[in-house]
Amino acid sequence: MNLACRKIVKDYYCPVCKIHKETVSHALWSCGGAMDVWAENASPVQKWVSNEREMQELWADWCEKLSINDLELMFKQVQQQSHKNQDAGIRRRRSCRWKAPAKDQVKVNWDATLNIKEGRMGIGVVIRDENGDVMVSLCSQKRNVQDPLVAELQALRQAMKLCANLNITEVIFEGDALKVVRAVNNPESSWEWYGQVVKDIKEVLRNRTSWKVIHAYRESNCVAHFLAKFSFTVNEDRIWMEEGPEGMQFYVLKDKNVVTEVE
Known part of the structure; x- marks a missing residue:
C-alpha cells in the first residue's frame, strides 16, 4: 500500500x-x-x-x-x-558466467533498455552455438514504450521472431528479466494489462516444444545488454551474421574464456 x-x-x-x-x-x-x-x-x-x-x-x-x-x-x-x-x-x-548450450542446441540471450523520457526502447539479441561462437546478433528499437516489463517482453518476442525466420529448432532463450521468464512459463493465464503479449509468447512456445525460456543474472547476459544499449546509436534494425558491432567482441571473448575453462 x-x-x-x-x-x-x-x-x-x-x-x-x-x-x-x-x-x-x-x-x-x-x-x-x-x-x-x-x-x-x-x-x-x-x-x-x-x-x-x-x-x-x-x-x-x-x-x-x-x-x-x-x-x-x-x-x-x-x-x-x-x-x-x-x-x-x-x-x-x-561468480555467475554465461554457460554454453548443449550440443546441437543454440542459446539466445536477449535484453532490453528503456529511455522513458524519450519513450523508446532498445533491444539486443545474440545467438551463440555450443562453442560460444556468435551466429547472429541483432539491435532494434521500438517507440512508445514506457514500461520496463513490456520492453523485456518485446525483446523476447523479437528474439523468437528472429529464430523462427532462421528456422532454428533447438533453442534456449536466456534473459535477466525474472518476472518475464516466470510469466511466460506460468501455465495459468495472465490477467495483467500486458497479458496479451505474454499469451502470444506462450502460443509460440506451445507450438515449438524444443524452445525453452530460462533466467540468467545480468552478469551472464553481458553481450545482449551491450547490444541493447548499442541499439540507441543506430536508426534502424541491424542484423550481423557471425559478428556484431564494434565493442561486442570483448564480451563474447570473455564468455568464451569461461566456457573453455569449464571444458
Whole structure:
C-alpha cells in the first residue's frame, strides 16, 4: 500500500487474497493466508478471533514488555543476518558466467533498455552455438514504450521472431528479466494489462516444444545488454551474421574464456 502511494508499484492489493489492500496489519494478521499461520496448533492465539486493532494493541503491549536492550539485540541480529545474506548474494552474482548450450542446441540471450523520457526502447539479441561462437546478433528499437516489463517482453518476442525466420529448432532463450521468464512459463493465464503479449509468447512456445525460456543474472547476459544499449546509436534494425558491432567482441571473448575453462 505504501509503495503504491509512492508510485513505485501500480497494484496495492494483497497478492495472496487479491481482495483487500495490502497494509501491514492485513499482511501480518487479517489476510486469510496469515490467519492460517496463526491458526497452527503451536500458535498461542490459535482460537483468538479479533480485529486488526486488537492485534496492533497486542503487538504494542508485547513491545513494552521487552527491554530496550532486548530490542537493540534483536535489531542487531537481524541486521547482521541481512548483511550476511546480502554479501552471499553479491558473491553468488559475481561468480555467475554465461554457460554454453548443449550440443546441437543454440542459446539466445536477449535484453532490453528503456529511455522513458524519450519513450523508446532498445533491444539486443545474440545467438551463440555450443562453442560460444556468435551466429547472429541483432539491435532494434521500438517507440512508445514506457514500461520496463513490456520492453523485456518485446525483446523476447523479437528474439523468437528472429529464430523462427532462421528456422532454428533447438533453442534456449536466456534473459535477466525474472518476472518475464516466470510469466511466460506460468501455465495459468495472465490477467495483467500486458497479458496479451505474454499469451502470444506462450502460443509460440506451445507450438515449438524444443524452445525453452530460462533466467540468467545480468552478469551472464553481458553481450545482449551491450547490444541493447548499442541499439540507441543506430536508426534502424541491424542484423550481423557471425559478428556484431564494434565493442561486442570483448564480451563474447570473455564468455568464451569461461566456457573453455569449464571444458
